[in-house]
Amino acid sequence: MAIFAFLPPVPPFLFSALVVSSLASKALHIGLHFHSLPFLYLVLYSPTLILPELLIISFVRLFLQFPTPESRLQWISTCLGGLLSLITWGASSIQFGFFMQTGAEVAWAASNSFLSDPAAMKILLSGISTVSAAATVLGLVAWLIHAHLYNLTGIVLQGFRDLMIGAFKARRNILSVPRKSWIASVDIRSARRIALLVSALISLLFLELSRPSIPYDHLSGALPLTLLDAFTKKSSTLEGCRNPAKPFPLWPVEKTSLVDGWSRASWLPQDPPPGFSRWAMSPQQRAEKDNPSYYLCGDDENAFFNPKADPLKISNLDGDIYEPLQKAFQEHSVEINNIVLLTLESGRKEMFPMQQGTPMFDALIASHKEKKKEAAIDRLVKMTPIAQMLTGEYATDSKGEKVDLSEANWQDPAEEGMGGLNVRGALTGSSLTFKSILGSHCGVHPLPVDLLEESMLEIYQPCLPQLLELFNQKKMPKTIEARANNSHTSEALQNQWKSVFMQSITDDYDRQDILDENMGFKHKVVKKTMNAFRSKYKPKGEEINYFGYAETELKPYVRDLFYEAANNKTRVFLSHVTSTTHHPWGTPKSFDKEKYMGSEGAANHDLMNNYLNAARFVDNWLGDIMNLLDETGIANSTLVVIVGDHGQAFGEDNKDMTGTYENGHISNFRVPLVFRHPHMPRIDITANATALAIIPTILDMLVQSQSIDKSDSEIAAALLPEYQGQSLIRPFISSIKEEPPHDHDSQIKNPDEIEVRAPHKNHHGPHTRYVWNFGLINAGGSMISVTAAGTPYRLVLPLREGFEYVFTHLGKDPGELRPTNSWTLSQLINEVLSEYGKDAAEWLEEAEKVGIWWTNEQRRIWGYREA
Ligand SMILES: *[C@@H]1O[C@H](CO)[C@@H](O)[C@H](O)[C@H]1NC(C)=O
Ligand SMILES: *[C@@H]1O[C@H](CO)[C@@H](O)[C@H](O)[C@H]1NC(C)=O
Ligand SMILES: CC(=O)N[C@H]1CO[C@H](CO)[C@@H](O)[C@@H]1O
Numbered sequence: 001m002a003i004f005a006f007l008p009p010v011p012p013f014l015f016s017a018l019v020v021s022s023l024a025s026k027a028l029h030i031g032l033h034f035h036s037l038p039f040l041y042l043v044l045y046s047p048t049l050i051l052p053e054l055l056i057i058s059f060v061r062l063f064l065q066f067p068t069p070e071s072r073l074q075w076i077s078t079c080l081g082g083l084l085s086l087i088t089w090g091a092s093s094i095q096f097g098f099f100m101q102t103g104a105e106v107a108w109a110a111s112n113s114f115l116s117d118p119a120a121m122k123i124l125l126s127g128i129s130t131v132s133a134a135a136t137v138l139g140l141v142a143w144l145i146h147a148h149l150y151n152l153t154g155i156v157l158q159g160f161r162d163l164m165i166g167a168f169k170a171r172r173n174i175l176s177v178p179r180k181s182w183i184a185s186v187d188i189r190s191a192r193r194i195a196l197l198v199s200a201l202i203s204l205l206f207l208e209l210s211r212p213s214i215p216y217d218h219l220s221g222a223l224p225l226t227l228l229d230a231f232t233k234k235s236s237t238l239e240g241c242r243n244p245a246k247p248f249p250l251w252p253v254e255k256t257s258l259v260d261g262w263s264r265a266s267w268l269p270q271d272p273p274p275g276f277s278r279w280a281m282s283p284q285q286r287a288e289k290d291n292p293s294y295y296l297c298g299d300d301e302n303a304f305f306n307p308k309a310d311p312l313k314i315s316n317l318d319g320d321i322y323e324p325l326q327k328a329f330q331e332h333s334v335e336i337n338n339i340v341l342l343t344l345e346s347g348r349k350e351m352f353p354m355q356q357g358t359p360m361f362d363a364l365i366a367s368h369k370e371k372k373k374e375a376a377i378d379r380l381v382k383m384t385p386i387a388q389m390l391t392g393e394y395a396t397d398s399k400g401e402k403v404d405l406s407e408a409n410w411q412d413p414a415e416e417g418m419g420g421l422n423v424r425g426a427l428t429g430s431s432l433t434f435k436s437i438l439g440s441h442c443g444v445h446p447l448p449v450d451l452l453e454e455s456m457l458e459i460y461q462p463c464l465p466q467l468l469e470l471f472n473q474k475k476m477p478k479t480i481e482a483r484a485n486n487s488h489t490s491e492a493l494q495n496q497w498k499s500v501f502m503q504s505i506t507d508d509y510d511r512q513d514i515l516d517e518n519m520g521f522k523h524k525v526v527k528k529t530m531n532a533f534r535s536k537y538k539p540k541g542e543e544i545n546y547f548g549y550a551e552t553e554l555k556p557y558v559r560d561l562f563y564e565a566a567n568n569k570t571r572v573f574l575s576h577v578t579s580t581t582h583h584p585w586g587t588p589k590s591f592d593k594e595k596y597m598g599s600e601g602a603a604n605h606d607l608m609n610n611y612l613n614a615a616r617f618v619d620n621w622l623g624d625i626m627n628l629l630d631e632t633g634i635a636n637s638t639l640v641v642i643v644g645d646h647g648q649a650f651g652e653d654n655k656d657m658t659g660t661y662e663n664g665h666i667s668n669f670r671v672p673l674v675f676r677h678p679h680m681p682r683i684d685i686t687a688n689a690t691a692l693a694i695i696p697t698i699l700d701m702l703v704q705s706q707s708i709d710k711s712d713s714e715i716a717a718a719l720l721p722e723y724q725g726q727s728l729i730r731p732f733i734s735s736i737k738e739e740p741p742h743d744h745d746s747q748i749k750n751p752d753e754i755e756v757r758a759p760h761k762n763h764h765g766p767h768t769r770y771v772w773n774f775g776l777i778n779a780g781g782s783m784i785s786v787t788a789a790g791t792p793y794r795l796v797l798p799l800r801e802g803f804e805y806v807f808t809h810l811g812k813d814p815g816e817l818r819p820t821n822s823w824t825l826s827q828l829i830n831e832v833l834s835e836y837g838k839d840a841a842e843w844l845e846e847a848e849k850v851g852i853w854w855t856n857e858q859r860r861i862w863g864y865r866e867a
Contacts, residue, residue: 011064011078015153016146018060018085021092021138022053025223028095032105033215033804035821045216048208052222060084061153088224093138095223097131104662107782107802108229126546126584163197166190215823218802243860249849251738251769253311267715273469275462275520278304305460305861307722312854314771317721319730321704324681329704333679336707337492337637338565339698340625341464343437343577344618344672346660347644349426351615352672353387354380355395359815360667363652364612367605368598374398380596383612384619386410386626390642390674391422392682410623413630414678420639421680421697421728425688426673427787430776431646431660433577434512439691440643441465441519441575443723445774447862448799448855450781455511455518460861461723464695465499465520468573471712472496492569493709499573500524500561504539505548505582521575525557536560544579544586551578551621552588558625562632576625577645578618583659585610587617603651607658611648636678639701643691644671646778653815660778664785664796664806666816669775675701675728687732688789690773692725700727726771734790736769772850786851793836793843797851807832807844 030042030049063081066074091108098106265279272280283304307313321329328334344352350360356377368376381395385408388394395403405411412419429439435446438454442463447454462470475494501524507513508528516524527548530539537556539549558574565572580587585607587593596612597605622642629635646668651658653667660668673689675697699716702708708716726732770788777783777796783803786795792811798804805828807820820835822828825848833841859865 009067011067011069011082012150013143013146014082014085015061015064016149017089017139017142019057019149019153020142020145021085021089022056022223023050024138025088025092025095026050026053028099029105029221030219032099033219037215037823045207045211047204048211049216049220051204051208052220052225056084056222056225057153058157061157065154067150084224087227089135089138089142091223091227093131093135096134096138097127100130100134101127101659104657104659105802107662107779108227163190163193166194212823214801215804221802242863243856243865245860246853246856248311249853250846251311251767253309256306256308265718267711267718269470269473271473273466273473273520274518275459275466276470277458278460307724310724312772312850313724314726314733314736314769315721316726316730316733317700319733321729322683322731325683325704325729328679328681329706332706334677334701334705334707335637335679336639336677336702336705337495338572338634338639339464339574340629340638340640341440341573341575341694342622342625342640342642343433343440343575344581344642344644345433345578346581346583346611346646346648347578347615347618347671348647348667349424349644349670349672350667351384351387351612352642352644352674353384353391353393353395354612354615355388355393356381359817360653363815364596364608367600367652369600372598376596376598379594380612383594383596383616386619386623387672390419390622390626390640390676391672392419392684393422408623409620410626410630412626412678413635417682418678418680419682420677421675421683421685423673423685423687423689423728425686426643426671427669427688427690427773428644428646428671428775429690429692429773430778430780431663431668432776432778432780433645434510434515435776435780436645436691437577438515438519440641440694443692443695443725445692445724445854445858446776446780447864448776448781448784448858449864449866450779452510452512452515453864454862455515457862457864459518461695462719463519464575464698465522465573467695467699467716467719468497468499468571469520470715471708474711474715493707493712495569495571497571497573498523498564499575501575502526502554502557503548503577503579504530504551504553505545505579509547525554530554530557541588541590544588545582545584547579547582550580550588551576551618552624555624555628559628559632562628562634565638566632566634578621580614580617581611581648583648585614587614591617601652603655605652608650608652611650638677639698640674640676641694641698642672642674642676643694644673647671654817662777662779662782662803664777664783666794666808666810666814668777669785685728685732687728688734688771688773688787689726689728689732692723693728693732694725696720696723696725696727697729699723700729704729732789734771735788738767738769772847772854774851774854784851784855786847788843788847791843793840793847795844795847795851797848799855805848807840809836809840812836 026049030037034042060081063077063084066078069075069078095106098104262282264282265276268276268279277286286304320326348360350358355361361380364380365373365376375398377398381397381403385403385405388403388405389408389410389412397403428436430436430446432446432451434452435454438444438446438459442459442461444459444461447457475496499521501516501521503526505527507516507524507526513526529535530537530549530553537553539553541550541553544550554576558576561572561574564570587610591613593609593613594616595609597609599605626635626640629638629640646660647666647670648660649658649663649665649667654665657663657665671691673691673693699720703713703716703720706713720727770791773787773789775785775787777785782800783796783798786797787793792809794808794810794816796804796806804821804823805825807822807828808816808818810816813819820828820831822831829841829844832844
């Protein structure tokens, strides 16, 4: 026991750890919101903000009042106090570790879903070093001051107690000895102290009651109480009625009833694949089959998503197809037998291809010393040669000359001027990967709640694999010989589609495997498949991040699939999600890393450097895939769609907030969008489209290029208007300007702005209907970003307490370096009005209304209710 004599007594140390951790955590919490708080109010209300900490500290100090516990009761109380202290110390360390890695705050409410998930645990563990560093620092400080702190708080509490007892005695004296003046029985000093204390308590109470609840309630949240958020379990449920529809706030909407107008779609086979119940069963049949209360709660409109009643949908299907494309389709030169959909993990548009003239590029160059800048530019513009060829955006070097791409691992065999559609200005629908994938694979908006709750619900539109499965079902079953013998083109259209999902990492993360199945994938190659005992090709390299392997391990699987498409009368739909561009951006050891970043500027540029190298690795991998298409001979009959799942914000973009988690920064949202086909003329499209456009564009292309037979074309054409996105083979419509009915000479002012007669009487003069774009911010339920195609404004709209409104003007501030933050909308509108003018302020008002409406509408059409 002698050695223990040198150690400090445990309870004082634990108590000190609690004080240090909880106060540090509160300081961090307030510091993170400091920029948006009016200073005077912050000073005024600061006592109320730390009141919870003071109460917790006093409370725990009472538990820990025995430096060397002896009786059983003392042991119990010490253990309880110690436990609370340890929990607070741990939670505070996690907060600091998380902050150091991402600049964001931990939302404990989202953490319960993480704890039950092995892959998510690995993400958490990847930050273990910063968390332990934070824990060490907090512990050290606690150790240094533990003796003083313990004694001091002891004295203060004792003084407090004495004062109370003194006052109590004094009162008793007044009662029992009425003749004596009660003032005289209390000495003057105590009386003054009591008066001071009472007035302090009253003013504190007054402040507490009078302070605005936003943001101060959130700011006063204290550890370990905030941890309780993690236990408020939220999960989707199919019980009860769906959310009722809310009236659309911006313009009048014609009521159309899905129930009245319902009839079974004539093109549906008797037993359609999942995803088509909207066309297969009347709402009543559906209600009887499943759960009557869920679908029909007296309000028929609540039963299903009804595209005809969607006030936000603006269709461009009446528009003409781009002329050069139209010509290619008419000449039957575009053949689409296979579709490859590549989702680039953390794929930023600024890197697809990496080229000069973006805020990101400028930030990268700023990390270099003046005389090294030219060399840095020349290195960076060679980073993504494949992306240059796929988009047709050819980068120029420091001398303004076109970059030499002859060393790239793939050379574009397409003729000059051919290659397909390249979209500039595309935005993702969510900075959480699989919510974003729902948009590109199913043409739906994701659900604005944390994590992949969508996997528990029915996706409200058919996904691409389900559409292709429907085509399969319509085909007569043929014998293998019959199919092998036919070589006629129209007979080739009778071949069956095969949808395969491939990624070289785990799909266990957050119910992704369930979602893949729900989207209609019957075949998949993921980490589990590759590692399986009987797997065809075992991974050769090491795991490169906490999810799994580098994409290149999939190469033999992709090759086999492409050969199957070439030789076995199979039409292939391959969906592949890349993985090395995910945090922490590890690349295989055999890959030679370049040094893209310099050492200028305060930040450490290692993370960005790793990310850029991972992006070059993936560019090279895209070259491999393109080579495999050429090698197997299906390149001329394959449509390759490339889209980023979301961007990725770094310290170089914005030093305050990095990563995607609860970070609304625009660099998390700009993504590439490419429809590559060697026989389609190259068309450059500038449009703020989203992944919602992918399915409509593919369907439109299949129909127009006659790559599907007549009956499939009928289905595709019938389904096309049912999706919310626009088809990008026709000019994108950003907004519709409605003139008041009396205005006679309406004319088209802007090619992507169409004027129509308003169907209603508009008292406020012309009104513009925008294509509103929404982006869910990882983890999904805290904030959404709202933009309107063709406008430069952007709003980050908080959905729950603790998040601020953020407005930016991307025209004037494309890198979002000067956001306007506020805790309330009215304050934000005032600030925007004075800084950016009336148009911006009016836009902002609409954006908030439509954002709130949309959030409710998504929950309704997904049938999501919280249990
Ligand atoms: C060819 O297609 C048939 C029928 O779809 C399938 O059973 C077979 O496994 C395929 N063969 C190869 C080599 O992929
Ligand atoms: C693909 O099309 C090009 C013309 O664009 C042609 O030169 C080439 O031979 C075709 N490749 C195959 C395998 O048919
Ligand atoms: C064509 C178009 O709508 N472009 C807009 C896309 O979004 C950016 C802001 O993200 C605007 O500046 C563009 O005008």
